[in-house]
Amino acid sequence: MPEKANRPTNQILAALPELEYQRLASSLKPVTLTSGDILLEPNEIVQQIYFPQQAMISLVSIMMNGSTTEIGLVGNEGMVGISALLGGDRTISRSIVQISGSALQISADIIRREFHRSKKLRELTLLYTQALLTHVSQSAACNRQHHIEERLARWLLSVHDCILQDELPLTQEFIANMLGTRRSGVTVAAGILQQAGIIRYNRGKITILDRQALEATACECYRLVQSEFIRLLGSRRG
Numbered sequence: 001m002p003e004k005a006n007r008p009t010n011q012i013l014a015a016l017p018e019l020e021y022q023r024l025a026s027s028l029k030p031v032t033l034t035s036g037d038i039l040l041e042p043n044e045i046v047q048q049i050y051f052p053q054q055a056m057i058s059l060v061s062i063m064m065n066g067s068t069t070e071i072g073l074v075g076n077e078g079m080v081g082i083s084a085l086l087g088g089d090r091t092i093s094r095s096i097v098q099i100s101g102s103a104l105q106i107s108a109d110i111i112r113r114e115f116h117r118s119k120k121l122r123e124l125t126l127l128y129t130q131a132l133l134t135h136v137s138q139s140a141a142c143n144r145q146h147h148i149e150e151r152l153a154r155w156l157l158s159v160h161d162c163i164l165q166d167e168l169p170l171t172q173e174f175i176a177n178m179l180g181t182r183r184s185g186v187t188v189a190a191g192i193l194q195q196a197g198i199i200r201y202n203r204g205k206i207t208i209l210d211r212q213a214l215e216a217t218a219c220e221c222y223r224l225v226q227s228e229f230i231r232l233l234g235s236r237r238g
Helices: 018-025 108-117 119-145 148-163 172-179 183-195 211-217 220-233
Strands: 029-033 038-040 048-052 056-062 068-074 094-099 101-107 199-202 205-208
Touching: 018 108, 029 048, 048 056, 048 108, 056 148, 068 094, 068 119, 068 148, 068 172, 094 148, 101 108, 108 119, 119 148, 119 220, 148 172, 148 183, 148 205, 148 211, 148 220, 172 183, 183 199
Parallel strands: none
Antiparallel strands: 029 101, 038 094, 048 101, 056 068, 056 094, 199 205
């Protein structure tokens, strides 16, 4: 079997057998995603699918009054636009780039054809879907049951896993929108973590100083989701 050379860092693409990956390779377009880019609006038909490499994308629920809450995160462990492979062609959430970086873009029609042809791609995408559902449902429970500093720690860990960088370009206002809480609550929680020496917050940037302490502060939701990714896909996020 040919050696897997020059594979993407996206975990789904990297796990494909060489022959199956090569059938997609010529159709994968490298793109740079910029923070704030909207890849998919609610009820928009999925035309393109994105496999993040360094970029991170938020799946966001939008209420009628315009308020937003993040319901999921996608990094290099997954893909954006997966509804196109599950029998539907659209979703009710917005997919917005949270942290700039690289990704690979491909036509949904091409992936859909390969999904039916490739047993391994089908297996990987279905297992990823189950892991993503765990992430989404656990986030909903977390937002209801846990204190804001625990939720902030869990969320920062998830972001760190997605981009593998200690410096996170995030504002408190943006974090508040993603967590579905008031900015004042994020300010207090970030202050607690900073006073404990776990993070450093400057305007528009959070730096993780002590990941181990951040994991100890986070609620059990972070570990549960990571365990499910490992169980289903054989590796943790990031």
